[in-house]
Amino acid sequence: MVRFASLFNVTEQTVTFLSGATYSLQQLHAIGMAALLAAMFDFSHKLAALELNSEELGLFTAVVLPQTDRSGIENVASVEQLQESLIRALRSLKLRPHADSARFTKLLLKLPDLRTLNNMHSEKLLSFHVDA
Numbered sequence: 001m002v003r004f005a006s007l008f009n010v011t012e013q014t015v016t017f018l019s020g021a022t023y024s025l026q027q028l029h030a031i032g033m034a035a036l037l038a039a040m041f042d043f044s045h046k047l048a049a050l051e052l053n054s055e056e057l058g059l060f061t062a063v064v065l066p067q068t069d070r071s072g073i074e075n076v077a078s079v080e081q082l083q084e085s086l087i088r089a090l091r092s093l094k095l096r097p098h099a100d101s102a103r104f105t106k107l108l109l110k111l112p113d114l115r116t117l118n119n120m121h122s123e124k125l126l127s128f129h130v131d132a
Contacts, residue, residue, distance in 0.1 A: 046110070
């Protein structure tokens with residue numbers, strides 16, 4: 001979801017997919033994606049407002065990936081340790097001189113938003129599978 005946030009143009013209300021095709025929000029609403037897309041646009045807007053550089057975005061993406069509740073995880077302690085190390089690395093990057101420590105907090109507060117988006121996305125994918 002973090003990577004997909006860069007595909008959303010909040011100003012123009014469009015999404016450009018990896019294929020290069022661009023669709024308006026209205027076009028995507030017409031195919032039943034209104035709630036998911038509204039949440040994704042909102043997340044993209046809030047993430048863009050933090051003005052992360054490529055290092056910060058890369059580390060934030062790395063923090064998001066290891067989750068202890070994913071299926072098939074056998075060593076929860078190792079995953080927790082990895083995530084804690086990544087959060088420390090992100091904190092040290094965000095706390096460099098002239099960095100706003102409130103941005104770090106705001107960034108970490110995006111993690112529950114991502115969890116919600118992931119669940120909404122999974123539900124939508126499952127509904128497409130059931131409808132097909």
